[in-house]
Amino acid sequence: MRFCEISCSYLCEIEDSIGCSFRKCHVLRGPRSELDWRDVTTEAEQIVGYPTSFLNLRWLFNDEIANTAIHLRKLVGTNHPLLKSAKNLLIGPKSNLQSVGLIILLVSKAAGFQLQNHSLDSHDSGILHSQRALAEIVEMKRTGHLIHKTMANLQDRQKYGDKYQDLLCGNKIVLLTGDYLLARCLQHLGGLRNNEVTELISTGLRDLVEGDFLGEHDDEHKPLPTQPKASNEIHENYLWESEENLAKLGSNTYLGQGKDEWLLRTMLTSGSLLGKGCQGAMKLAHRGKQFEQDAYKLGGHLAIMWQLYLDIKDFFTHPYSYSLVGAPVIIALWEYPSIYGHFWSARVEKKPIEYKQLYYAVRGTRSMEYISTFLDEELEAVLRFSKKFPVEDARSALQKMALTVHAETMQYMEK
Secondary structure, eight states: OOGGGSOHHHHHHHHHHHTSOHHHHHTSOOSSOSSOHHHHHHHHHHHHTSOGGGHHHHHHSSHHHHHHHGGGGGGTTTTOHHHHHHHHHHTOOSOOTTOHHHHHHHHHHHHOOOGGGSOGGGEETTEEHHHHHHHHHHHHHHHHHHHHTTOOOOSOGGGTGGGHHHHHHHHHHHHHHHHHHHHHHHHHHHHTOOHHHHHHHHHHHHHHHHHHTSSEEOTTOOEEOOOOOOGGGOOOOOOGGGSOTTSOOSOGGGTTSTHHHHHHHHIIIIIHHHHHHHHHHHHHTTOOHHHHHHHHHHHHHHHHHHHHHHHHHHHHHOTTTOOTTSHHHHHHHHHOGGGGHHHHHHHHHTOOOOHHHHHHHHHTSSHHHHHHHHHHHHHHHHHHHHTTOOOHHHHHHHHHHHHHHHHHHHHHHHO
């Protein structure tokens, strides 16, 4: 369903609830969104009563991490990937929806809880202390995993010359810092004293790791898309909403199936952890199975929307170094399998991928048209599931987040 085909009554209802012109921002798609991301996140933090922009700092600035930070000076001038990640953690990009902790807190407040089941000192601002702890745990679990991924590939020692020892030191910092954060996460997760939540979040980490090793990779361990399947090899579509999410997500049979491959990769690398964080918050509040399922699906769809935004932004702003498993490339491959020749020839000739040629090949397909429809469908899903949560201000903040991500993504595609 195209976004502009959503009924006018439904649009009016959403407009009234979030207090902005929904159709003006997103159907007419004016030159600038009325919803600025900074304003949206600031309002959301006020609603949850917690400055989540400082959430990372509370965990990172302690004696153990501070001791390793001293050694970061050795990495200046080495272009070690950890430096860029450290900068993003401390400063943050303009549109950082992946403050997953903030989303979990918003979902927690949007669902509410029954006062008779909790003591007066167990909550504030409509959110349980245990839910706040869970939001921090999930945020740090993701942060620790991202730090682990900044390991520099030092197989070719001669390539780095005098910088090799400094880069090796950087890898040691990466390993120790990531391990420390993940160990702290497990410690605090046990402190919640809820076996179901522990199992749920632990499987989210399992999915993260599995996503890193899904499919083929190049010599730098960057993921590569799978060769598109022939029509007689196609399996049914990947329906992640109906999965038993404690079990293994999806299967390798979806690789090479365009949108299904992309969805599987996204659910493993971001959707699972965010969705399970939201679901775990419902378990802590004893909101019941239906709320748990709705929270998981809401978190999953938000993660999918965000990944679409990241892929589109990456593709248009870095035309010579974009992700090869991003939505533009994978969906273009599904429409025109001949594009896979760019990967095949690079492998046979043992040469790097020609990003510029691939970029124009993708732009020559209807990939952006399909992604636009896909993005509209995901926005509609977020709005639909968010309506099931009763607390208006938190629900409105979640909807504004989705609207802003939608608008910013469209701006990149329409340039």
